[in-house]
Amino acid sequence: MEHPTPGREAPVPTAGRHRPAGVPVEPGIARIAVDLLGGDGAPAVVVDGALRACSADPDLHLLLVGPPEVAGELVGALPQADRDRVSVRPVRAVVGMADAPTGAKRPDTTVRAAVAAVAEGGADALVSAGASGATVTAAVLGLGRWSGVRRPALVATLPAESGPVVLLDVGASFEARPGTLARHAALGAAYAATVHKVRHPRVGLLSIGTEPGKGDRARRAADPFIAAQSLPSEARYVGLVEGYEVSLGAHADVIVADGFTGNVLLKGIEGTYTRCRQDRSETPPRAAALVGVGGVVIVCHGAATGADVASGIALAAHLHRRAAATEIATLLGVSHG
């Protein structure tokens, strides 16, 4: 059914390339599987994003997962010298934005094929702008979960006054049990330390006031539970924090939310940045990392633009090059499959 074409190494140009502001480009081959059919604007915005990413990062190799004619169009738009960095896995089925996440149980979809490429070693990471529930389901099915991480978390990074702020979970699950929030506190601390080199990350639990006892039942239960656990990377739990914190970062570097609240908040902040018409480099990258599954998985959201998809691909390459998953799992003392 599928005919993967192995990626080939390409000559590495070293100058004259445009790099999007704020996206770090490090050396080292990174092979990223891209779900061509995921997202509201697919395939056009995904093609646009893949072209931008390819142009910005000379060590990037792309595995395009989707209809061959779409992939062919993308390849045709690349300079001749870059075409060797792109390979194609032909797949036609997609889990639509309106489909249930269980649609990802179908093995013949683009998101499952992209996950399979990572699982088989044909790609180092994958990026999808399809429905995040479907991507999470596909990733858990195809890559497995880390030991001790029952609920993988979608991790977003936002720009704050004080530096990057890590917000999780932004939509992988809706559960707000103390054990899950505490596990995510540890995940977030390790992510901040590994990916953003934050020293002694300050970890806060998102609630509606900062005094102990402020919040709903879930937060009141989780607060002492998180306070009682030890965190990796010499992180420190600072207690309850409020919604301001995500954009200001005055009291926390890592903010733990259930996936429903985190998703709503992230999109509310994104909408506000859009309204403020901030310079794009100041807006939060609209891509989140799924942490807790056995591979690097990046979820761009459904309304992603080409620039967002390019950011997602750059983030995937960055996490792969930093061996972030291995480092985070090691910090947590878990097996990452």
Next chain:
Amino acid sequence: MEHPTPGREAPVPTAGRHRPAGVPVEPGIARIAVDLLGGDGAPAVVVDGALRACSADPDLHLLLVGPPEVAGELVGALPQADRDRVSVRPVRAVVGMADAPTGAKRPDTTVRAAVAAVAEGGADALVSAGASGATVTAAVLGLGRWSGVRRPALVATLPAESGPVVLLDVGASFEARPGTLARHAALGAAYAATVHKVRHPRVGLLSIGTEPGKGDRARRAADPFIAAQSLPSEARYVGLVEGYEVSLGAHADVIVADGFTGNVLLKGIEGTYTRCRQDRSETPPRAAALVGVGGVVIVCHGAATGADVASGIALAAHLHRRAAATEIATLLGVSHG
């Protein structure tokens, strides 16, 4: 214990006054009780806010509820001609920001005395920047709830591309049952029609995707429930909306959330506006109206500035002058006590 001083009518100056941008000033006496001790920055920021409000609105009368020496300082800072517009209710106890909302059961606190002033007819509305849970408790105890409104809602208005967007509940309760969210959908529609003159308000339920079925269990249960009810003011239910909507307003004028999510989102958006350093007139007013109790109650949040308190007082005067509570209750077909 309390020695209310009746407010006296003052000469109404008509020119040479500074009015904060964006705050409408209509004619008509409005007598606002102000909780001098509520909020992190009390009494200083409350005094500052009251002075600003008094200067901006010549028909405003203030009933200062708090320690007489604080009230005296405020009165001393006013021009002689304005002093007759201020009266004092001496109260020394306060429900602190870290106290449980049940602290508002104590009758000798500033927030309860401010509520009592409204209940007794000595003031038309009250403003407090104290803990919102305490203000809600005090208001329900002292003013009662509207018939058919088991959970009053805190209603915030945010500036969006398309005009004002009404967000509720932003923290009066944490409940997310279908019946409560549906009631709040109707409350919000009537509020938008009455206070912001929105014609045929579009009402959305806040979730993490727009397709039916997107969201947690509470949202999946509430969506068909709200769709099945009729809304006042020829409002139309548009289904699920995402966090972006609050700042963009492309698809909804009224956005319904449980109080936990709404509070987190509101503060996240506020923090982002702060970070964007937008012109103050563009930032959301940091004051919310408690709708569903038998009086006009405005909650400024704990970290309110003087400008925020002034906005809250202006909003209180505006709702009183518009007889908004009566109109909203009439639109809902409920008795407002």
